[in-house]
Amino acid sequence: MKRYITAIMVSVAVLASAGVQAAGAERVLTYVGDDPMVGYTTRRSETIDLAMRVSNPYLAGMKVTGMKVKVNSGNQDLSGCSLWLSEALTLEKNESGKKVNVADVVSVAATPDDEGWMSVTFEQPYTLTAKGVYAGYSFTIDAYDDSKGQPIAYSQTRHDGGFYFHGSKSAVKWVDYEDRLKGVLPIY
Numbered sequence: 001m002k003r004y005i006t007a008i009m010v011s012v013a014v015l016a017s018a019g020v021q022a023a024g025a026e027r028v029l030t031y032v033g034d035d036p037m038v039g040y041t042t043r044r045s046e047t048i049d050l051a052m053r054v055s056n057p058y059l060a061g062m063k064v065t066g067m068k069v070k071v072n073s074g075n076q077d078l079s080g081c082s083l084w085l086s087e088a089l090t091l092e093k094n095e096s097g098k099k100v101n102v103a104d105v106v107s108v109a110a111t112p113d114d115e116g117w118m119s120v121t122f123e124q125p126y127t128l129t130a131k132g133v134y135a136g137y138s139f140t141i142d143a144y145d146d147s148k149g150q151p152i153a154y155s156q157t158r159h160d161g162g163f164y165f166h167g168s169k170s171a172v173k174w175v176d177y178e179d180r181l182k183g184v185l186p187i188y
Contacts, residue, residue, distance in 0.1 A: 026065065029054070031184045033157035039072050039150025040181060042170040047080065047140045048152065049101040049174075051089060052185050053161030055132025063125035069137045070186040071116045076151040080140040081110045083120045085133050089164060089174040098168055101138055110137070116153070134164070135187050154183040 031052065042048070067083045084103035091099040105126055110118035118137065126133070141151055154163060162184030163177040178184065 028188055029059070030186075030188050031157065031159035031162045032155040032186050035156035035183075037070070037153050037155055037186065038183070040152040040154060041144075041150040042167050043144060043146060044167070044169050045141050045144045046170060047098075047100065047138065047168040049136060049138045049166040050152065050185050051086070051134040051136030051164040051174075052159075052187050053132060053164070054128065054135055055161065057130050059128045060130040062128050064122065064128060064133075064135075065125045066119065066121035067135060067137075068117060068119040068188040070153045071112055071118065071137075071139060072149060072151045072153050076144060076148050077142045078112065078139045078151065079142050080138065081112060081118055082107050082139075083110050083118060083137045084108070085122075085126055085135055087131070087133055089134055089136075089166070091166065091173065099166075099172060100168070101136075101166060103136070105133065136164070137187070153186050154181060155186055156183050158182055159184045 064085060069083060071078065084107035085105040086103040087105060090102045090104065092102045094100045106122055108120040108122065110120050112118050139151075158178065160178060161176070163181060164174055165171055165177040166174045
């Protein structure tokens with residue numbers, strides 16, 4: 001079984017006197033451990049929003065330059081994929097009256113590759129604050145097919161704030177799923 005490790009790519013300025021790494025070197029941050037990846041599904045055609053909370057005072061001042069996430073895209077037909085950062089998990093009604101996620105920092109369209117990885121580089125790096133940020137991704141399952149498997153990938157590693165979920169039909173408000181599914185989202 002493949003193990004997928006994902007993280008938020010963080011550009012870290014480290015003091016040259018530390019002798020560990022040059023200033024501006026890039027590091028990868030993730031809460032995914034060595035536990036295997038599994039899948040989850042709501043068994044519905046709907047828009048899915050997933051997020052993890054990045055709030056560690058040690059990270060304040062570091063710059064997020066991009067993101068990479070894993071979805072089981074080979075299983076279901078997905079559209080409207082995006083990766084995003086937001087200071088709050090906010091839902092607003094769209095023109096058709098459905099509640100949709102609204103990222104207040106940045107949102108970039110993405111396309112899963114053949115293995116289900118979506119990667120983006122942000123035009124402008126985002127500087128993390130002590131307040132923290134949500135790193136997330138969204139996609140729409142156009143026509144759910146039970147025979148095609150479970151599109152939401154996650155690691156069975158546990159981390160507080162590592163799995164927030166919103167589904168346009170199955171969870172009409174943001175819900176903390178970390179305790180429910182005992183896992184963390186595959187976000188780098």
